[in-house]
Amino acid sequence: MQKIIFIGAGSMAEALIHGWIKKNVINPHALFISNRSNKERLNELVESYDVNLLEDHTHLRDADLVILAMKPKDARAAMEVIAPHLSADTAILSVLAGVSIDTIEQHLGSRPIARVMPNTSATIGMSASGIAFNNHVTDVKRALYIQMLEAIGIVIEVEEEKLHAVTALSGSGPAYLYYLVEAFEQAGAEFGLSKEIVRELMVQTIAGSAEMLKSGNLEPSLLRKKVTSPGGTTEAGIKALESMSFNEAIVNCVRSAENRSRELAREE
Template identity: 90%
Template sequence: MQKIIFIGAGSMAEALIHGWIKKSVVNPKALFISNRSNKERLQELVEAYDVNLMGDTSQLHDADLVILAMKPKDARAAMEVIAPHLGTDTAILSVLAGVSIETIEQYLGSRPIARVMPNTSATIGMSASGIAFNKHVTKVQHALYIQMLEAVGTVIEVEEEKLHAVTALSGSGPAYLYYLVEAFENAGAEFGLSKEVVRELMVQTIAGSAEMLKSGNVEPQTLRKKVTSPGGTTEAGIKALESMSFNETIANCVRSAENRSRELARGE
C-alpha cells in the first residue's frame, strides 16, 4: 500500500506502527498519522518511527487505507469530519472497540471495511487479534489485511458479533495479566521479596506456562492437575482461589468487558 492514514494516535495505533515497521511490512514513509488535538503526541511518533504527519483532510482523498484508531467515544464525530474527503476506493480498517461495521458504513458509506480487535502486544509481534469483514472487502484485500495482522501476531477471523467477546478476552487480556503480576508483586512483598525478583519469577512462569499450552493439545486442566500434588502447596493455593470464587470472578471480568463493548456499540 502506498498510503495508510491513522485517524488517532493512541497506544493501539503505535503498537501497529511499531510492529509493522519492525517487521518491514510497511514502509514508514507510507504511514501518515493524525489526532484531534495532541500535537506533542504526534511529534513523538514522528520522531520515534519516521512516519508522516497528515497535513489536512485533503490528504485522505488518495489514501489506500484509513485506520480508525481514535477513542470509541470520539468515533462518530471523527467520521463526520473525514467522510467528505475519502476517495471512492479508500478502504477502512477499524480498531475501535464496540463500533460496528454498520455504524461505520452509516457515516463513511459503502466501501471495503474490516474491523479488527488486536492488543498492544502487536508492538513485539505477539498480538492476538480477531477480525471481521464486510461484503465489499475483496479477496485481495482480505488476504492483505490478514497478512498485515499476522506480521504482528496471531489473527483469527470471526463473525462480527463475536468481536465483543474477542475484545473482552484478548483485546483487554494483557491488562488483566499485568494486573495479575501486580498482585503477585504485592503478595511477594509480604515475604520480603523485592518487586524485581517477583517480576522476574512471574514473567518467566507466565512465559513458560504459555509455551506449555502452545506445545501440544494438552488441556489446561490436565496441565494444572500435573502441578497440583494432593496435600501439596499448589493444592493449598488452588483451594484458596476456589474459596474466593476465582472462576466466577474471571467470568464476571469478561462479562463486564463484553457488556461494555456492546454499550459502546449502542453509543452509550
C-alpha cells in the same frame, strides 16, 4: 500499500505502527498520522518512528487504507470530518471497540471495511487479533489484511457479533495479566521478596506456561493437575483461589468487559 493513514494516535495506533515497522512489513514513509488536538503526541510519534503527519485532510483522497484508531466516543465526529475527503477506492480498517461496521458505513459510505480487535502486544509482534469484514472486502483485500495482522501476531476471522467477546478476552486480556503480576508482586513483598525478583520469576513462569499450552495437546485442566500434588503446596493455593471464587471472578471480569463493548455500540 502506498499510503496508510491513521485517524487517532493512541496506544493501539502506536502498537500497530511499532509492530509493522519493526517487522519491516510497512515502510514508515507510507504511514501518516492524525488526531484531533494533541500535537505533542503526534510529534512524539513522528520522531520515534519517522512517520508522516497528516496536515491536511485533502490528502486522504489518495489513501489506500484509513485506520480508525480514535477513542470510540470521538468516532462519529471524526468520521463526519474525514468522509468528504475519501475516495471511493479507500478501504477502512477500524480498531474501535463497539463501533459497528453498519455505523461506519452510515458515515463513510459503502466501501471495503474491516473491524479488527488487536491488543497492545502488537508492539512486539505478539498480538492476538480478531477480525470481521463487510461484503465489499474482496478475497484479495481479505488476504492482505490478514497478512498485515499476522506480521504482528495471530489473527482469527470471526463474525462481527463475536468481536464483543474478542474485545473482552484478548483485546483487554493483557491488562488482566499485568494486574495478575501486580498481585503476585504484592504477595511476594509480604515475604520479603523484591518487586524485581518476583517480576522476573513470574514473567518467566507465565511465558513458560504459555509455551506449554502452545506446544502440547493437553487441556489446561490436565496441565494444572500435573503441577498439583495431593496435599501439596499448589493444592493449598488452588483451594484458596476456589474459596475466593476465582473462576467466577474471571468470568465476571470478561462478562463486564463484553457488556461494556455492547454499551459502546449502543452509545454510537
